[in-house]
Amino acid sequence: MAEQARTLAMGQDEARQDARGIVEAPFGRALVDLARSRPEIVGLTADLGKYTDILPFRDAFPDRFFNVGMAEQNLVAVAAGLARTGKIPYATTYGVFATRRAYDFIAIACAHSALDVKIIAGLPGLTTGYGGTHQAIEDLALMRMIPGLVVIDPCDATEIAQATAAIADHPGPVYMRLLRGNVPVVLDPAAYRFEIGKAKVLREGRDVGVVSTGLMTERALDAAAALAGRGLSVGVLHVSTLKPFDAEAVAGFAASVDRLVSAENHVAGGGLGSLVAECLFDRGIAKKLHRIGLPDRFIECGSVPHLQARFGLTSQRVAETIAGLV
Amino acid sequence: MRDNLYADTPDLQALRMRAKNLRRHILAMARGQGQGYVGQGLGIADLLAALYFHELRHDPQNVGWPDRDRFLLSTGHYSIALWAALAECGVIPLSELSTYGADGSRLDMSTLDTTPGVEIIGGSLGHGLGQGIGMALGLRLDGSPARVFVELSDGEMQEGATWEAAMAGAHFGLDNLVALIDCNGIQADGAVVLDMEPVAEKWRAFGWQTAEIDGNDMAAIVAALREAREGSGKPKAIVLRTLPGKGVPTLERREKAHFVRVDPGEWDALVAEFERTAETIDG
Ligand SMILES: Cc1ncc(C[n+]2csc(CCOP(=O)(O)OP(=O)(O)O)c2C)c(N)n1
Numbered sequence: 179m180a181e182q183a184r185t186l187a188m189g190q191d192e193a194r195q196d197a198r199g200i201v202e203a204p205f206g207r208a209l210v211d212l213a214r215s216r217p218e219i220v221g222l223t224a225d226l227g228k229y230t231d232i233l234p235f236r237d238a239f240p241d242r243f244f245n246v247g248m249a250e251q252n253l254v255a256v257a258a259g260l261a262r263t264g265k266i267p268y269a270t271t272y273g274v275f276a277t278r279r280a281y282d283f284i285a286i287a288c289a290h291s292a293l294d295v296k297i298i299a300g301l302p303g304l305t306t307g308y309g310g311t312h313q314a315i316e317d318l319a320l321m322r323m324i325p326g327l328v329v330i331d332p333c334d335a336t337e338i339a340q341a342t343a344a345i346a347d348h349p350g351p352v353y354m355r356l357l358r359g360n361v362p363v364v365l366d367p368a369a370y371r372f373e374i375g376k377a378k379v380l381r382e383g384r385d386v387g388v389v390s391t392g393l394m395t396e397r398a399l400d401a402a403a404a405l406a407g408r409g410l411s412v413g414v415l416h417v418s419t420l421k422p423f424d425a426e427a428v429a430g431f432a433a434s435v436d437r438l439v440s441a442e443n444h445v446a447g448g449g450l451g452s453l454v455a456e457c458l459f460d461r462g463i464a465k466k467l468h469r470i471g472l473p474d475r476f477i478e479c480g481s482v483p484h485l486q487a488r489f490g491l492t493s494q495r496v497a498e499t500i501a502g503l504v
Numbered sequence: 505m506r507d508n509l510y511a512d513t514p515d516l517q518a519l520r521m522r523a524k525n526l527r528r529h530i531l532a533m534a535r536g537q538g539q540g541y542v543g544q545g546l547g548i549a550d551l552l553a554a555l556y557f558h559e560l561r562h563d564p565q566n567v568g569w570p571d572r573d574r575f576l577l578s579t580g581h582y583s584i585a586l587w588a589a590l591a592e593c594g595v596i597p598l599s600e601l602s603t604y605g606a607d608g609s610r611l612d613m614s615t616l617d618t619t620p621g622v623e624i625i626g627g628s629l630g631h632g633l634g635q636g637i638g639m640a641l642g643l644r645l646d647g648s649p650a651r652v653f654v655e656l657s658d659g660e661m662q663e664g665a666t667w668e669a670a671m672a673g674a675h676f677g678l679d680n681l682v683a684l685i686d687c688n689g690i691q692a693d694g695a696v697v698l699d700m701e702p703v704a705e706k707w708r709a710f711g712w713q714t715a716e717i718d719g720n721d722m723a724a725i726v727a728a729l730r731e732a733r734e735g736s737g738k739p740k741a742i743v744l745r746t747l748p749g750k751g752v753p754t755l756e757r758r759e760k761a762h763f764v765r766v767d768p769g770e771w772d773a774l775v776a777e778f779e780r781t782a783e784t785i786d787g
Contacts, residue, residue: 184537184605185613187763188581188692225659225692228762247662247698248629248691274628308614311580311627479605479612 183481185307189229191359192482199363201335205298205356206234208342209268213239216346220260222246222269224253230270230300231358250275254283254297261293266346273299273314273355277321288351289327295351302331302355302392303443303472304485310476314355318391319448321353322421328374329421330354331392331442331450334364337418340372348374355392364396377424379431383413386500387435389428391417391450394441394470400493401500412500417450425457432458432465437503439468443491446471468503470496514558514726520787522592523553523722527751529588531778533604533611535771540605540613543748543755543764545585547688547720548655551744552589554725555653564594567621571650574639576623578632578656579686580614586622587611595621630663632656633683637673640681640739651680659691661700667710673739674711681739682732683712686719688746692762707741719744722787752778 186192201207213219213235221235225248236243246253250271257267269276276284276299288295299317306312321329328348332338338357345352370378380395381402390398395416402412415431417424432438432454440451451469458465472489486492490499526549534542556562560573577586584604591598596611596619603609610619614627624635636654643650660666673681687703689696700706704716713736717724725744732740749755749764752774758764766774 183607185607187539189763223693225662225697227693229692245693245697248659249662249664249698251664278628279630308627309612309616311614311625479614479616480607484607 183484185479185481188308189359200360201363202360203231203234203358204335204338204361205342205358206231208339209235210238212343212346213242216266218264218266219346220244220265220267222253222257222267224248224250224271224275226271226300229358230298230356232268232270250280251283254280254295255287257295258283258287258293261288261295266294266296268296268298270298270300270356272301272312273317274301274312276353277314277317281320284327284351284353285324289324292326292350294349296345297351297353298356299353300356300358302357304477304489304491305357305393305443305482307480307482307485309479313477315445315472315477316448317355318420318442318444318450322449322453326350327421328352328419330374330419332357332418333392333395333416335361336363336365336367336370337372339367340370341418344372344374357393362396364399372418375419375422375424377415377417377427379413380416381412381414383411384435385411385504386437386439387413387415387431388439388441388500389415389417389431389450389454390441391420392443394443394491394496397491397493397496398441401497404493404497405500408501410501410504420450420453423453423457425460428454428457429461429463432463437468438465439470439500439503441470441496444471445474447474468499470499516722516726517787519553519557519722519726520785522557523550524782524785524787525592526553526585526588527778527782529591529601530584531752531775533584533587533601534766535775536602537605538768539763539766540584541581541763542584542766543690544579544582544688545588546750546752546755547746547748548582548585548686549588549750550720550722551655551684551686551725552585554722554729556589556593558726559729560653561650567595571648573650574623574636574652576632576636576652576654577615577626578654578660579629580626582655583611583613583615583626586615590621629657629660630665632660633666633669633673636681636683637669637676637678640678641676644678644680651682653682653684655684655686658685658687658689658696658700658703661685661703662698670707670710670712677737678739679735679737683707683739683741685741685743686746687743688748690748690760690762694762695760704743707743711738712741713738714741714743716743717745719746720750751781753781
């Protein structure tokens with residue numbers, strides 16, 4: 179029997195096969211840079227400091243860092259209290275625990291009072307092999323339903339760094355998905371400007387337009403490059419912010435392509451794909467939409483590359499899906 | 505059917521031998537996997553040996569027996585130890601242990617209730633005790649003699665849900681419920697990050713009949729489990745002080761981390777060290 183891949187330990191990354199640059203812990207680095215000139219920034223975690231890249235902040239500002247233990251409801255409540263004293267708390271845990279266990283605290287303690295709490299959520303979608311308990315497959319849908327909450331799914335190290343700073347300037351609660359550890363650089367830091375609520379066309383195309391968010395933007399760009407070699411013109415619109423949603427940009431992009439695809443590291447219902455459908459229908463734009471995302475089921479344990487390939491989230495699978503549409 | 509096993513006089517030597525076997529399985533699985541939660545697994549091997557080979561009334565050939573005692577592993581990431589115990593007592597084949605953590609295996613890094621012998625989904629920590637209370641209430645309603653044993657960790661005591669359950673357990677007077685609290689002194693960020701002491705006094709204050717023992721001392725484990733059979737009208741808590749990596753001196757001494765670091769070339773030496781240490785233990 180061939181050697182099978184195995185579930186990796188928490189905090190370990192699969193080696194990457196491609197030649198993209200890597201930044202280690204872009205969130206932690208950006209937070210440290212920002213906090214030097216912003217004394218009101220504080221950091222919190224619920225026993226996941228090591229696994230959410232916030233240790234550089236703890237090391238640089240030990241008295242502005244609070245590990246509340248494994249207690250996610252209290253994590254968010256404490257962050258809300260800190261915000262009420264004029265601090266800007268960045269609170270880290272995994273997406274599943276923030277959204278499922280502490281939902282009420284995010285909705286009421288933070289969002290209802292529009293408090294300046296930034297929730298940083300690790301292991302988005304299918305980025306861990308630990309199964310249903312650890313895979314935040316429906317967090318975007320849950321979070322986008324909370325009034326007044328900004329919801330961000332960054333695609334790479336460049337965007338994480340820029341968004342970490344940008345959300346400090348946005349007064350109000352934010353839920354941001356985190357890519358941690360060795361994070362690829364997809365966007366050129368000199369050319370790209372992250373703005374809350376603004377989608378960006380990263381690649382022009384006529385035949386198929388992919389509206390993507392999070393790490394699926396990297397996959398969409400790779401798929402588009404591969405398909406260009408086969409004579410297919412594929413555009414990519416990157417939606418970094420699910421809320422507020424850039425409906426204008428999506429509608430404009432949809433009008434410029436023959437076929438429309440959405441791609442998200444999340445269940446295919448309730449997140450980006452649903453937002454795209456809503457915005458097109460609202461505008462009376464009739465266009466067939468193919469939604470790439472996870473199925474409506476809990477996903478098993480396993481090695482991440484195996485799971486991502488199985489559930490259609492790799493560049494190759496995205497390319498196959500697009501090619502199959504035309 | 506293995507009925508009322510615990511009426512027997514415990515054979516401590518036989519139980520220690522079982523604990524050694526569990527550790528042997530755990531090391532083999534961790535080695536095959538590349539690591540796994542070997543520190544935690546070695547730490548609770550004695551408890552699982554005492555449960556599966558002495559205290560639990562269960563039937564490995566009939567894991568769905570309605571009157572079985574339930575063992576709930578709340579810390580799903582300790583699965584390595586549960587797989588070892590389930591294989592050692594014949595619920596799953598020993599040969600299957602080598603699939604631990606492999607794609608498609610039912611012996612996952614974190615427990616799912618679809619694997620035979622597993623009562624709940626562990627891993628979203630803080631879920632075990634409340635479900636244990638529900639089972640203890642349900643079994644009591646049915647007049648079942650079955651008892652419910654819930655393993656939980658020191659880290660899980662930081663979750664509010666644990667104390668919500670602790671209050672309910674005492675309120676409902678569940679003397680068919682035993683909480684087994686694995687205090688191994690570590691959590692994800694390293695050494696326990698919030699001071700949980702005094703642990704035993706907290707459980708007493710919440711109305712639980714509480715014992716505190718060396719969780720790697722088989723005689724102490726068996727004695728505490730015996731005391732927990734008492735019909736005192738209170739739920740029982742046993743605070744087990746365990747040593748991560750127990751049985752492999754190098755791992756016992758290694759930096760206390762959620763994942764003990766083991767270099768690929770190190771396994772032979774660690775296994776040899778385990779066997780040498782095991783020889784000095786009567787069992
Ligand atoms: C609700 C919840 N929050 C966070 C985690 C992530 N996590 C996994 S293990 C762990 C450490 C918990 O400490 P303990 O249970 O004492 O584990 P030990 O280090 O002894 O294995 C954490 C925080 C989780 N699995 N569930």
